[in-house]
Amino acid sequence: MGSSWLCFSLSFLLVLHGTFAQQRYQQQQGQCQLNRLNPQEPTVRIQAEAGVTELWDKNNQQFQCAGVSLVRHVIQSRGMLLPSYLNTPLLAYVEQGRGFFGIMNSGCPETFQSSQQFQQGERGAGSRFQDRHQKIGQFKQGDIIAFPAGAAHWAYNEGNEELVLVCFEDSGNSANQLDQNSRRFFIAGNPQQGEQQQGQQGGSRSFQKEQFQSGNVFRGIDLELLAEAFGVSKETARKLQGEEDQRGHIVNIDQGLRVVRPPFSQEQEEREERQEQGQYGPRANGIEETICSAKLRQNIDNPARADVYNPHAGRFTTVNSLTLPILSFLRLSAARGVLYRVSHNYLLLLLLPLFV
Structure with missing residues (x-):
């Protein structure tokens, strides 16, 4: 079922995204005239x-013409996708599971704070530790999550089932100033250690190395300079570089991840959905949304939000800059369709560019 869904969704993704991408790559005229799309x-x-x-494979002609890269993460319960950032905007679709994510935008304040008292030494000398970070967001099945280019982010699976994230990277976006390749830079762990490369084509090994650079960004910084910059010991700085970490880019947290975040209940979730259904576009309340306070998540799986519905054919739901304003900044939009065919449901995820 999952394989059929992905093949089906990729075909439609490339139809629409490729149509717009042809306008972007005028120099490739004659190379992107695809007569047939293959799953x-x-x-x-x-x-x-x-x-x-x-x-x-980003070198596939269909992806090249569309100017996109596609990645799928399958994260086990209590698993964490380590913090990283890309040189392109990213849209993540939660195909299965639930959890929470964090984002770190350069220049934005650390608005989630907590002070904790702990004992140190035999005499019980007290010391205070302050946990500070930028905002944490919840997500569930059917959510679309938007991340700007250069914004470091991570994801944690707090459910009992596998978390499946389908990530769409707009490598043709103007934010990508390097080339037409999407690159991910980790700021923790050692992503290439302990990983098995199982490419189906001869060029897969080099393709993987481009997507996941060896080690994290601290690896290239002198150990003493890193320790001085963070005000930590050399041993801690060595751990930041992660050279001896053998776990890869998705790690298991045995005791669960504890972070500072507000409580989130089912009632709050239902209230948010009712508010979204009752408004078309952002609220004009006098407080302008900035990149630091922007809403990043929108559920696209609720049948009540369908823009097109036929009880015999299926439904089609879109998310754009009117329902999720940050998409205007990313110049992207998203849509999800559920198509009925006899007794089988074919799920379709469309992630489309928005050109203005």
């Missing part, structure tokens, strides 16, 4: 301690 399967499978990442 694609992942070409690289990267195994880590608490999950697996699958990547589609």
Whole structure:
């Protein structure tokens, strides 16, 4: 079922995204006149301690013409996708599971704070530790999550089932100033250690290395300079570099991840959904949404939000800058369709560029 869904969704993704991408790559006229779209399967499978990442071959002509890269993360219960950032905007669709995520935008304040008292030494000398970070967001099945280019982010699976994230990377976006490749930079762990490369094509190994650079960004910084910059010991700085970490880019947290975040109940979730259904576009309340306070998540799985509905054919739901304003900044939009065919449901995820 999952394989059929992905193949089906990729075909439609490329139809619409490729149509717009042809306007962007005028220099490739004659090369992107595709007469037939073929379903694609992942070409690289990267195994880590608490999950697996699958990547589609970016060198495929269909992806090249569309200017996109596609990645799927499967994260086990209590597994965490380590913090990283990309040189392109990212849309993540929660195909299965639930959890929470964090984002770190450069220049934004750490608005989630907590002070904790703990004892140190035999005499019980007290010391205070302050946990500070930028905002934490919840997500569930059917959510679309938007991340700007350069914004570091992580995801944690707090459910009892596997968490499946399908990530769409707009490598053709103007935010990508390097080339037409999407690159991920980890700021924790050692992503290439303990991973199994199972490419189905000869060029898969080099493709994987481009997507997941060896080590994290601290690896290239001198140990003494790193320790001085963070005000920590050399041993702690060495751990930040992660050279001896063998777990890969998705790690298991045995005791569960505890972070500072507000309580989130089912009632709050239902209230948010009712508010979303009762408004078309952002509220004009006099408080302008900034990149630091922007809403990043929108559920696209609720049948009540369908823009097109036919009880015999299916439904179609869109998310754009009117329902999720940050998409205007990313110049992207998203849509999800559920198509009925006899007794089988074919799920369709469309992630489309928005050009203005």
